[in-house]
Amino acid sequence: MTRIGMGLVGAGFVGPHHVDAVRRLGFVDIVAVAGSTEESGRRKAEALGARRGYGSYQALIDDPDVHVVHNATPNYLHYEVTSAALARGKHVVSDKPLAMTAEQSKRLVDQARRAGVVTAVTFNYRGNPLVQQARLAVARGDIGTPHFVHGYYLQDWLLKDTDYSWRLDPEKGGASSALGDIGSHWCDLAQHVTGRTITHVLGDITTVVPQRKKPRGSREAFAAGGAEAVDLVDIIVEDLASVLVRFDNGAKGSFSAGQVCGGHKNDLVLEVCGSDASIRWRQEHQNELWVGHRDRANEVLQKDPSLIDGDVRGYAHLPGGHQEAWADAFCNLMRDIYGCIAAGKPYRPLPAAVASFEDGYRANRIVEAILDSARKGGVWTAVGD
DSSP: OOOEEEEEEOOSSSHHHHHHHHHTTSSEEEEEEEOSSHHHHHHHHHHHTOSEEESSHHHHHHOTTOOEEEEOSOGGGHHHHHHHHHHTTOEEEEOSSSSSSHHHHHHHHHHHHHHTOOEEEOOGGGGSHHHHHHHHHHHHTTTOSEEEEEEEEEOOTTOSTTOOOGGGOHHHHOSOSHIIIIIHHHHHHHHHHHOOOEEEEEEEEEOSSOEEEEESSOOOTTOOOOSSOEEEEEOOSOSEEEEEEEETTSOEEEEEEESOOTTOSSEEEEEEEESSOEEEEEGGGTTEEEEEOSSSOOEEEEOOTTTSOTTTGGGOOSOTTSOOOHHHHHHHHHHHHHHHHHHOSSOOOOOTTSBOHHHHHHHHHHHHHHHHHHHTTSOOEEOOO
């Protein structure tokens, strides 16, 4: 297979996972990493085993050996890095959000279409084999007609006032924290599994911790506060939200997104209730899929290639009882994305498990509609096209 060169912009928390995932594919070369300075670029390249380190994202994009640009920067850089990569005709794999605003995301969708390259957004929970099994079961009619979709995405890493992240700064993270960071994952997963689109939302948002101690120096993502010097800062973005949703088939739903919920580390739950049965997946127990019945015993399907459908078996790589997890789901997405790139022009459509730039744009629209709903006092608000 033809070798493909990958370049990473942003080597913080999630960036190294991009490198690990593509390295597992076997036909991708880790060409370059871009840092904020030449020194940081070289240091990060050495740590991740890349050939070259650059002091700017433009230098990486200009490297002819880089065919695919992975954008793992903080949110406020997503638009400019992705736009620059598309302008040079590079394939792009972007972390969510696709951009800070829906308006920016729409421009990237249009630019990507003109560029004619492969583009994707890493809504990575789609890559879990049992998520794909749930999607297939719903599409096949195993649970009947979906009429209620509910769940939550809860974390506790911002529970204390000593907890701080750039995600809480609207200039860097955007107008939303909990909804944009994790609520967007729930909405994407709900739409992906059901095959339906969220059309209207009603939001109630809260800032539980209105003032935080911001460290004057740098701090690793998700790290707890220490004894470093701090500044007191007012927080204006939400850390907790509850949302009612409506889908285009008439189904109703509800979810909560919170980063101040003690004991919940990365607790994403999605349940779809249909006219015949219900189906539920929980990220912290991601190798199990619950199916609920009225007239017979409920079931728990274990992640096992011999037990799941052939159409989704390719997303499970270990025998039953061998647990697969977050990083494996992430690698599944990269396998799908790079499979499209490796096949060459004309590039075939992305597999359903991979979120497109259009999906990323839709996620922006949903979050903005929820914020708009909350600002208006909690009224039903159309997501729009």
